[in-house]
Each structure stands twice: as C-alpha cells, then as structure tokens.
Amino acid sequence: MHELGIVFYIIRDVKKAAQENGVEHVNTVVMNIGEVSTVVPEYLTDCWRWAADKEDVLRGCELRCNILPAVTVCNACGKEYPTVEYGRTCPHCGSEDTVLLRGNEVEIKEIEV
Amino acid sequence: MDDVKIIEIKKSIFEDNDKDADALRGELKRKGVYLLNLMSSPGSGKTTTLIQTINRIKDKIRVAVMEADIDSDVDAVKIKEATGIPSIQLHTGGMCHLDAEMTRQGLDNVDLADVDLVILENVGNLVCPAEFDTGSCRNAMILSVPEGHDKPLKYPLMFSICDVVVINKMDVLPYFDFDLEKCKEYIHMRNPKAQVISICAKTGEGVDAFANWLLNEVNNWKN
Ligand SMILES: Nc1nc2c(ncn2[C@@H]2O[C@H](COP(=O)(O)OP(=O)(O)OP(=O)(O)O)[C@@H](O)[C@H]2O)c(=O)[nH]1
Ligand SMILES: [Mg+2]
Ligand SMILES: [Zn+2]
Numbered sequence: 001m002h003e004l005g006i007v008f009y010i011i012r013d014v015k016k017a018a019q020e021n022g023v024e025h026v027n028t029v030v031m032n033i034g035e036v037s038t039v040v041p042e043y044l045t046d047c048w049r050w051a052a053d054k055e056d057v058l059r060g061c062e063l064r065c066n067i068l069p070a071v072t073v074c075n076a077c078g079k080e081y082p083t084v085e086y087g088r089t090c091p092h093c094g095s096e097d098t099v100l101l102r103g104n105e106v107e108i109k110e111i112e113v
Numbered sequence: 114m115d116d117v118k119i120i121e122i123k124k125s126i127f128e129d130n131d132k133d134a135d136a137l138r139g140e141l142k143r144k145g146v147y148l149l150n151l152m153s154s155p156g157s158g159k160t161t162t163l164i165q166t167i168n169r170i171k172d173k174i175r176v177a178v179m180e181a182d183i184d185s186d187v188d189a190v191k192i193k194e195a196t197g198i199p200s201i202q203l204h205t206g207g208m209c210h211l212d213a214e215m216t217r218q219g220l221d222n223v224d225l226a227d228v229d230l231v232i233l234e235n236v237g238n239l240v241c242p243a244e245f246d247t248g249s250c251r252n253a254m255i256l257s258v259p260e261g262h263d264k265p266l267k268y269p270l271m272f273s274i275c276d277v278v279v280i281n282k283m284d285v286l287p288y289f290d291f292d293l294e295k296c297k298e299y300i301h302m303r304n305p306k307a308q309v310i311s312i313c314a315k316t317g318e319g320v321d322a323f324a325n326w327l328l329n330e331v332n333n334w335k336n
Contacts, residue, residue: 002241005208009126017122027117038240038270088269096302108122 003043006106007051011058013108018057021113028062028112034070034105035084041065070103130245133213137220137248147230147334148216149327150249152271155237157257158281160188161314162323163232164195169324171198174229174331179203179219181211181236188234199223210241213248230331239264243271250334257282258289262296265303272303279323280311 010029018026033039045063052058070083076095083103085091090098141148153159160180167176178200180188189202203219205211211219216233223231233249235242254275256264259282265272272278278300280293297309308326312319 002209005210005241006126008208009130013122013124013126013129017120021120023120038244105125106127107125110119110121110123113118113120 004047007047023113030109031065032107032109033065034068034103036070036103071101130212134246134248145335147331148249149232150247150252152235152242153255157255158314165320167196176230177228179233210245212245216247239268239271251276253277255279258291262292265299269303277308283313
C-alpha cells in the first residue's frame, strides 16, 4: 500500500517533467532508493506496472531502482559505518549518539525519453 | 529514430509535499487556526482519546475534527455523537497516509473562520504517515500498552517527529509485560524533546494533562 502511494507521487513528478520538456513518451524512469527508506523496490516496480500503464506518456515505461547504501555517522567518535549492519549503535565505540547520513532517499534520478 | 535522451531530475518525491505543507502551515498561522496531526497504529485509541479530550476543551475553544480513513465513516459519526462538534470524514482512496494536499482538501470543508483547533485523525499506521508532512502545527501519537514498549525502537521515524507521545490503555498494564520506564527511555533515545503522557482513554484518567497541553499550544499559536 505504501509503495502504491509512492508510485502516484512518482507519476505526478514524471508527468510534470515530461510536460516541461515537451516529451511525448517516457521509456525509463530511474529512481534512487536508499537502503533504509522503507520502500521495497520489488513492490514499487509491481505497483508501477499497474499504475503507469494507465497513463499515455508512461505506457510500457520501465522503472529502474538504484539502491543507495545507508551510512551512519557517530557523534561520539566521528567515524562512519554501514547502517544496515550495525543499526543505531556505533561499532567503533558503542555510542548510541549516531545520525543517519544517507540511505533515506526516495528520489527520481532521471528519465530516459 | 529511437534516439534515447536522458533528462536528469534528481528530485525527492517528498519535495513538493514539504513545500505544500509549509505553505499550509503559513496559511493556518495567518488565520489563527491550529492543526494537530494525531497518529497511531490501528486501534490504539485515537478516536476514544479524542472524544475524552474534546469534551474537556470544547467549552474553552472551538474545535473541529477530520477523520481520515481508507474507507467508512464510523469514526466521524462517533465523534459527532459523543461530542457534538463538527467532524468530517476524509477518504484516502486507498492511500496509507494523508499528505498536505489531501489535508488542504479536507480543510476546505471546515469553516476556518469558526474554529481555533482542527484535529486530524490520521490513518492508523506507524510508518507512512511519518514520512508525509500534513502541514500540521504539531504531531502527536498514541502508543497503547498492548503494542509493547519496544515500538520506539522499531518505528524510530514516527517517534522522532512527534512532540507528544500519549501512552494509552494504562488500565490493562497488569496483563502485559509493558515497561513504562523502558518505553520512556526508548522514546527519549529517539526524541529527547518528546513529552510523554500516560492515560486511560476508557476512564479518562490522565486525559487532563493532554487536554491542557493542547489548550496551551492553541493559545501560543494564536498569539
Ligand atoms: N481497555 C482499554 N480499551 C481502550 C482504551 N482506549 C480505547 N480502548 C478501546 O480500544 C479500541 C479501539 O479504540 P479506538 O479509539 O477506536 O482506536 P483508534 O485508534 O481510533 O482506531 P482506528 O481508527 O481504527 O485506527 C476500542 O474498543 C476502544 O474501546 C483504554 O484506555 N483502555
Ligand atoms: Mg479511530
Ligand atoms: Zn563511535
């Protein structure tokens, strides 16, 4: 359900971009999806197929997802580490005072027309 | 033929919504209307808590409620019957959350010149509503005892965006291994500034604290 909602936002933004660039048909939409963004790429592409085919500019258009790794930085020791493996606790010093640097993205990278 | 051209977009899908939400907040500030976004899992007690809260404040300020659900209007009817204040039902059309545009459409059905506070009961869900700013002045959430004290660890984003966390169904504490102190500790790990208020919406115990927080918020917003 979450993914279907996201798909509607993608369609809205892509249609807008297509219109602004005078594009009649979009072949591919490339997404950047962060590892910890809560979006499941497989669900996203399933929902995409269903919803995109209802739009003339997007009929048959492929949705490709680049997965971006999540990285957290530790405020205590300043080191960075992979979020998915260690979560909120810094593996270098054990501190809980950590901030997600990246990995939360749900963005449209580019479209191929 | 078939020349492929790539158009770079590099745009977060939340960007437009964030802008819409800021615009809506600005408008509400000018009109002196306070919007509270209330979130929780399904069945944590949002509607019950609202009824208790509204009956404590409706003589002091003018309140309206917007109930967001995927389907049905039972909550809107319940609120109207139990409190007598205007309540409208929004259908999300299958969406798991409300965004700023849907919130604005809902507000179009409320006479904003005639209210001080609008409470939005968001769709029951601890994930999606946290990602979409509705344009509300503050976010509040309810966690009920049967859900367990580990929820702040499992749904960190939701807890990190809420100014108030209401712990509901305190009456059933003896039947669950819910650890209130641990729960507060986990909430503050994710959000040091969050206020935690324990209540029993069924009996009304503790609801005064939430009602007073809300009254205070509305008064500050209007000044
Ligand atoms: N024991 C107990 N039950 C409660 C309490 N508060 C609410 N309930 C019950 O919990 C159930 C769900 O309450 P609602 O207020 O409808 O919950 P909700 O969050 O609005 O539910 P949805 O809108 O469906 O997501 C109802 O049967 C309530 O009577 C409480 O403090 N104690
Ligand atoms: Mg309800
Ligand atoms: Zn560290």
